[in-house]
Amino acid sequence: MSCIRRGWQARARVAARGLAAVALALFSTTAAQAQPSGASGFPARPVRIIPYGPGGSPIDLLARAYAEQLRQAWGQPVVVDPKPGASGILAADAVAKAPPDGYTLLITLQTTHINNPILHDKLPYDAARDFQPLSQLAIGSGPVLVAAASAPYSNLAELAAYAKKHPSLTYGTWGTGTIAHLFGELLRHEAIPGLIHVPYKTESIAHQDMEAGRLDLAWANPGTARNMSQAGKMKVLGVPGRQRAPILAAVPTFLEQGFKGFELEGWIGAYAPAGIPPAVRDRLVASLQAATRTDDVRTRIVDIGFQPVANRPDEFTANARADYARFKQLVDAAGVTLKN
Structure with a gap:
């Protein structure tokens, strides 16, 4: 009996160990399924997106479209916290x-990482050292030159002829050092010497002053220009870039109208602080790329005059380095200098 009992007890211990192993495996599988995807379990709490631009601006609205897609993908709140002003310096x-x-x-225009480092000898951040590039989300023609619907000129040639008889025309932008400012100064340097730059905190305030007759010209996001021109509130005089903007296909480029140097394109990019864990970086990049493929985000990008890209961090970095040299040429040609 003792041998039988010992054999039974041994078999019972083996069976118990087997059941425990099965239970542990089931628990481990359930726990793994409960964890957020990604090696680090990111994100485990709300994420904040700071866009370059005030609430209601095209970049702010695009950031909110991304925030909604990321919220759905992550199951965590994604808060948009705009920090406007100072040509994106505060946000960056x-x-x-x-x-x-x-x-x-950070979701931003190239101003924060290209224009500002070229134009400012002192910045509170280092564009190359303090950020982890995530993805170049979109590329576009850049801002377009607009005038009030009642303006006595409808293209660049008519504007140049008018400016000869009416010097000291004013043009508005959403900040000193922005691509709109650089294009305006290039236009002043090359064709209309009397142009005077008037910086505003937002694009919309400049447009309000232009419609009210307090400003002669302004620069506008292509999407804004399309909507305002369709509403009969402004006319588009010219489009920068190498080709016409798809949403303003009837408007010729600066180059088509005989004005060279405006072929530079603008872009929208996403950054994180430098030093984030590689697993978190990869999760962010994959999530931003997936969000860019959604109909809502793609429509939003096209509506503001850009084309979706959503490339990898290494591609983004290479493009930004090339753009730095191109923007430096534009700054030199425009004769823009800033002092802190």
Whole structure:
């Protein structure tokens, strides 16, 4: 009996160990399924996106479209926290100084990482050192030159002829050092010497002054220009870039009208603070790329005059380096100098 009992007890211990192993495997599988995807479990709490531009601006609205797609993908709140003004310096600096954990992101125009480093000898952030490039989300023609619907000129040649008889025309932008400012100064340098730059905090305020007759010209996002021209509130005089903007296909480019140097394209990019963990970086890049493929985000990008890209960090970095040299040429040609 003792041998039988010992054999039974041994078999019972083996069976118990087997059941325990099965239970542990089932628990581990369930726990793994409960964890957010990504090696680091990111994100485990709300994520903040800081866009370059005020609330209601094209970049702010695009950031909100991304935020909604990321919220759905991650199951975590994604808060949009605009920091307008100072040509994007405030927004970029806030992200540069955020903890490098991936919970604070920047969606911005090239102004913060190309224009500002070229034009300012002192910045509170280092564009190359303080950021992790994530993705170049979209590329576009850049801002277009607009006038009030009642203006006595409808193209660049008519504007140049008018300016000879009416010097000291004013043009509005959404900030000193922006691509709109550079294009305006290039136009002043090459064709209309009397142009006077009037910087505003937002694009919309400049347009309001132009419609009210307090400003002669302004620069506008292509999407805004299309909507305002269709509403009969402004006319588009010219489009920069190498080719016509798809949403303004009837408007000739500067080059088509005989004005060279405006072929540079603008872009929208996403950054995180430098030093984020590689697993978090990869999760952010994949999520941004997936969001860009959604109908909502793609429609939003096209509506503001850009084309979706959503490339990899290495491609983004290479493009930005090439653009730095192109923008430097534009700054030199436009004769723009700034002092801090």
